[in-house]
Amino acid sequence: MTIHTTTLDGTSPPLPLSPTLARALTAIGTIGALISTFVAWTWTTSFPGNLTVTGYPGGLQLITLTGAVLTTVYLIVGYGIRGLRWLAPAGTSGPVLYLALGTLGTTWYTLLAITVDLGGLANLEPGGYIAAATTLIAVIGALGLPTDSATDPRPSPNAPGPPSWYRLRRALASVPPQRAKPLPVWAEILAIAIAFGIGLYLFTYGIDTEYAELFLGYLILTSFGFAALNSAGLIARLTALTTKHHNIALAAAFVAAACFPFTQDNDTYTSVGAYILIFATVALGLNVVVGLAGLLDLGYVAFLGVGAYAAALVSGSPESSIGVHFPFWAAMLTGAAASLVFGVLIGAPTLRLRGDYLAIVTLGFGEIFRISMLNLNGTTGPDVTNGSMGIPNVPSLKIFGFDFGENHNILGYPIGPFGNYYLLMLLVTAFVVLVFRRAAESRIGRAWVAIREDETAATAMGINGFRLKLLAFALGATLAGLAGTVQAHVTTTVTPEQYQFAGPVPPNSAFLLAAVILGGMGTLSGPIIGAALLYLIPAKLDFMADYQLLLFGLALILLMRFRPEGLVADRRKQLEFHETGQLDVPDQDRLPGQGIGITKAEA
The missing domain is CATH 1.10.3470 (ABC transporter involved in vitamin B12 uptake, BtuC)
Incomplete structure (x- = not known):
C-alpha cells in the first residue's frame, strides 16, 4: 500500500490503496465503532454518562454511535442508490472522511478524558480499546477512498488515487452543488421545514447537555458534521432552497426558534x-x-x-x-x-x-x-x-x-x-x-x-x-x-x-x-x-474559563485560514477569498459579449 500525499499545486501522487480495500476498511471500522458503543468503555461510574453498561450506549457513546451511523449512511449513498443521491450532490468521499474524523475525534477525546480523569489506562474496558482501533481504521480507509469527480482538482477524473489531505484542507471550503432534477415546490418547502426542525433539535440537545465533557464531544462531531455536509454540497443546496423561498425560510426559522422554550422544563x-x-x-x-x-x-x-x-x-x-x-x-x-x-x-x-x-x-x-x-x-x-x-x-x-x-x-x-x-x-x-x-x-x-x-x-x-x-x-x-x-x-x-x-x-x-x-x-x-x-x-465550557481567550484566538486563526468568508458567506465573499478560476476558464453559461463573471442567471 502507498499513502496519498498532496502537493502544493493540488495534485496527488498515486497511493497503492485500492478503492475496494479503502471502502472495506472504512466499512469495517465504522461498523466496529458502532458495535463498540454497545460494550462497556470503563468499569466505574465515576466518569459522567455511565459508560459501564454493556447492551446499550450512554453518554458520549451516543455521540460516537451517531457519527458511525452518519458515516455508514454516506458510505451507502456512495454506491449511487437512487433516491439517496440528493444527500450528496457534490460526492461522498469528502463527507465520509470528515464524519470518520469527527467520530475518531469524539471517541479518542472520550477515552483520553477517562484516562486523565480516572488516573490511567487501567480504567478502560475492552469496548474502549475496540472503539479506538475501529475509528482509526475507518479514518485510514476514508483517506484512501477514490475522489469524486465533482471535487477532483486534477485534469482527468480517472486519474488514480484520491487527494486525501487536499480534501482535509477543504474541510470548510464551499463546494458548488451539481445540477439535479428540481424537486416539486411542496418537497422544497418540506425540506426547509425538516432542516430547521433538525437545527432546533441539535441546538436543544447541545444546550441541554448535562456536563461539559458531553458538550465538547457533541461540539467535535457537530463541527465535522458541518464540514461533511458542506463537502457533500448539501449546505449549498439547502441555501439555494432558502434563497428561493426566502419568506418561508424566515417564517420556518422563527417558528423553530419560538418552539425552543416549550422544549424546556425550567429556566x-x-x-x-x-x-x-x-x-x-x-x-x-x-x-x-x-x-x-x-x-x-x-x-x-x-x-x-x-x-x-x-x-x-x-x-x-x-x-x-x-x-x-x-x-x-x-x-x-x-x-x-x-x-x-x-x-x-x-x-x-x-x-x-x-x-x-x-x-x-x-x-x-x-x-x-x-x-x-x-x-x-x-x-x-x-x-x-x-x-x-x-x-x-x-x-x-x-x-x-x-x-x-x-x-x-x-x-x-x-x-x-x-x-x-x-x-x-x-x-x-x-x-x-x-x-x-x-x-x-x-x-x-x-x-x-x-x-x-x-x-x-x-x-x-x-x-x-x-x-x-x-x-x-x-x-x-x-x-x-x-x-x-x-x-x-x-x-x-x-x-x-x-x-x-x-x-x-x-x-x-x-x-x-x-x-x-x-x-x-x-x-x-x-x-x-x-x-x-x-x-x-x-x-457550557465554564471549566475552560482560564483558557477561554486562548482557545477563542486559536479558533479565529483556524477560521481565517480555512474559511475567511465566515460560516455563512454570500457569493461576493466566496469569490473574494477563494480561487475559482473564473478569470482563466470562462463559464459555458456566460453570455456572449458579457463581462467576466456575469452568467445567464445573473444577467
Missing part, C-alpha cells in the same frame, strides 16, 4: 437562549455598520449600554435618580432614541476618518462611556447612575397585564420568566431582522456595499459617503439601544462592567465584532449563528 437553559437572542440582535446591528458599510467600530457595545441605562432610568427602578416609570413601549423608544442621539453625536465628527483611525476613535468612545457611567456616582460627578453599583432592581415588564417576571402556562406548557423574555426578545429580533433585510436590499444598502468595497470609487459615482456612513452608524446604534432596553429588564441590574471592550462574559465589543466576522459579514443569518456559538460555547 436553567432558557436563560441562555434569551441572552443569545440579545447578543445576536446587537450583532445584527453591528453588521449594518461593519458588514454593510465597512466601518470598523470597536466601541459598539457602548450603544447597547446607552439603551440599557436609559431604559433602567425610566422603568421605575427604586434606585433610579429620575424617579419615573414609563410603560415598556415608552421605555423602549427612550432607549432606542438615546442610542440614536449618541450615534449621531459620535458619528458626525468622527466618520470623516477611515480605517484604523476610525477604529481607535470608536474604541475610545466605548471606554469613555464606561468610565463616565462609573463617575456619575454623586461624588466624582452628578448622581445619575450610582457609579459602580449601577441601577439595580429594574422591575419586571408588564404588557397588557402579562407579567414577564412570573411563571405562566402557554398552550399547556409551563414557561418561566426567562422563557417569557426569550419570546419577547424573539419578537425584537424579528423586527431587527426585518429592518436589516429591508435596508440591505434597498438602494441605500447597495450604496453602503459600494462604500465598503471602495469609498473613493463610490464617491466618484455620486454617492454621498459621509451622509450614508452616518446613517449606517445611527441605524446600528438604534438597533443596539433597542436590544439594550430588553437586556435591562432581563438582567434586572445595569452596571458599567457589562459594557467593556473585552471581558470574560459577552456581550462586549470584541465578542460582537467576532460574532459578525465568524458568522459572515453582510449576511442575515451569519451574525446570529456567530453570536449563538460565541455565547453558548463559553457558557
Whole structure:
C-alpha cells in the first residue's frame, strides 16, 4: 500500500490503496465503532454518562454511535442508490472522511478524558480499546477512498488515487452543488421545514447537555458534521432552497426558534437562549455598520449600554435618580432614541476618518462611556447612575397585564420568566431582522456595499459617503439601544462592567465584532449563528474559563485560514477569498459579449 500525499499545486501522487480495500476498511471500522458503543468503555461510574453498561450506549457513546451511523449512511449513498443521491450532490468521499474524523475525534477525546480523569489506562474496558482501533481504521480507509469527480482538482477524473489531505484542507471550503432534477415546490418547502426542525433539535440537545465533557464531544462531531455536509454540497443546496423561498425560510426559522422554550422544563437553559437572542440582535446591528458599510467600530457595545441605562432610568427602578416609570413601549423608544442621539453625536465628527483611525476613535468612545457611567456616582460627578453599583432592581415588564417576571402556562406548557423574555426578545429580533433585510436590499444598502468595497470609487459615482456612513452608524446604534432596553429588564441590574471592550462574559465589543466576522459579514443569518456559538460555547465550557481567550484566538486563526468568508458567506465573499478560476476558464453559461463573471442567471 502507498499513502496519498498532496502537493502544493493540488495534485496527488498515486497511493497503492485500492478503492475496494479503502471502502472495506472504512466499512469495517465504522461498523466496529458502532458495535463498540454497545460494550462497556470503563468499569466505574465515576466518569459522567455511565459508560459501564454493556447492551446499550450512554453518554458520549451516543455521540460516537451517531457519527458511525452518519458515516455508514454516506458510505451507502456512495454506491449511487437512487433516491439517496440528493444527500450528496457534490460526492461522498469528502463527507465520509470528515464524519470518520469527527467520530475518531469524539471517541479518542472520550477515552483520553477517562484516562486523565480516572488516573490511567487501567480504567478502560475492552469496548474502549475496540472503539479506538475501529475509528482509526475507518479514518485510514476514508483517506484512501477514490475522489469524486465533482471535487477532483486534477485534469482527468480517472486519474488514480484520491487527494486525501487536499480534501482535509477543504474541510470548510464551499463546494458548488451539481445540477439535479428540481424537486416539486411542496418537497422544497418540506425540506426547509425538516432542516430547521433538525437545527432546533441539535441546538436543544447541545444546550441541554448535562456536563461539559458531553458538550465538547457533541461540539467535535457537530463541527465535522458541518464540514461533511458542506463537502457533500448539501449546505449549498439547502441555501439555494432558502434563497428561493426566502419568506418561508424566515417564517420556518422563527417558528423553530419560538418552539425552543416549550422544549424546556425550567429556566436553567432558557436563560441562555434569551441572552443569545440579545447578543445576536446587537450583532445584527453591528453588521449594518461593519458588514454593510465597512466601518470598523470597536466601541459598539457602548450603544447597547446607552439603551440599557436609559431604559433602567425610566422603568421605575427604586434606585433610579429620575424617579419615573414609563410603560415598556415608552421605555423602549427612550432607549432606542438615546442610542440614536449618541450615534449621531459620535458619528458626525468622527466618520470623516477611515480605517484604523476610525477604529481607535470608536474604541475610545466605548471606554469613555464606561468610565463616565462609573463617575456619575454623586461624588466624582452628578448622581445619575450610582457609579459602580449601577441601577439595580429594574422591575419586571408588564404588557397588557402579562407579567414577564412570573411563571405562566402557554398552550399547556409551563414557561418561566426567562422563557417569557426569550419570546419577547424573539419578537425584537424579528423586527431587527426585518429592518436589516429591508435596508440591505434597498438602494441605500447597495450604496453602503459600494462604500465598503471602495469609498473613493463610490464617491466618484455620486454617492454621498459621509451622509450614508452616518446613517449606517445611527441605524446600528438604534438597533443596539433597542436590544439594550430588553437586556435591562432581563438582567434586572445595569452596571458599567457589562459594557467593556473585552471581558470574560459577552456581550462586549470584541465578542460582537467576532460574532459578525465568524458568522459572515453582510449576511442575515451569519451574525446570529456567530453570536449563538460565541455565547453558548463559553457558557457550557465554564471549566475552560482560564483558557477561554486562548482557545477563542486559536479558533479565529483556524477560521481565517480555512474559511475567511465566515460560516455563512454570500457569493461576493466566496469569490473574494477563494480561487475559482473564473478569470482563466470562462463559464459555458456566460453570455456572449458579457463581462467576466456575469452568467445567464445573473444577467
